[in-house]
Amino acid sequence: MPVDRCICHDIPFAKLLEEARARGLTTIEELQEQKLSSTKCKLCFPYVKKMLLNGQTSFIPGKGIDPE
Ligand code: FES
Known part of the structure; x- marks a missing residue:
């Protein structure tokens, strides 16, 4: 199962990226300020940091993120 959302805020990264843009x-x-x-x-x-850097919205668990 891919990592593709902020579970606590119940928002998929794809929707989050759309909102951010x-x-x-x-x-x-x-x-965070916009909750x-x-x-x-x-x-x-x-994952969100990486998404903001390169637009990636789905991640394979165990493959590493390397956000910086
Ligand atoms: S998954 Fe808990 S704050 Fe995003």
Whole structure:
């Protein structure tokens, strides 16, 4: 099963990316301020960072993320 959403905020990364682009949000801090994702358990944090960097919205568990 791919990692493709922020479970705590119940939002798929594809929808999150769409919202981020529509609102002009480019950092995870801005997504947190808007309460869109990544404010609770933060397990999605590295995936969301990677999504913001390259637009990837689905990740294979165990393949590594390498967000920086
Ligand atoms: S999965 Fe995103 S904050 Fe918990």
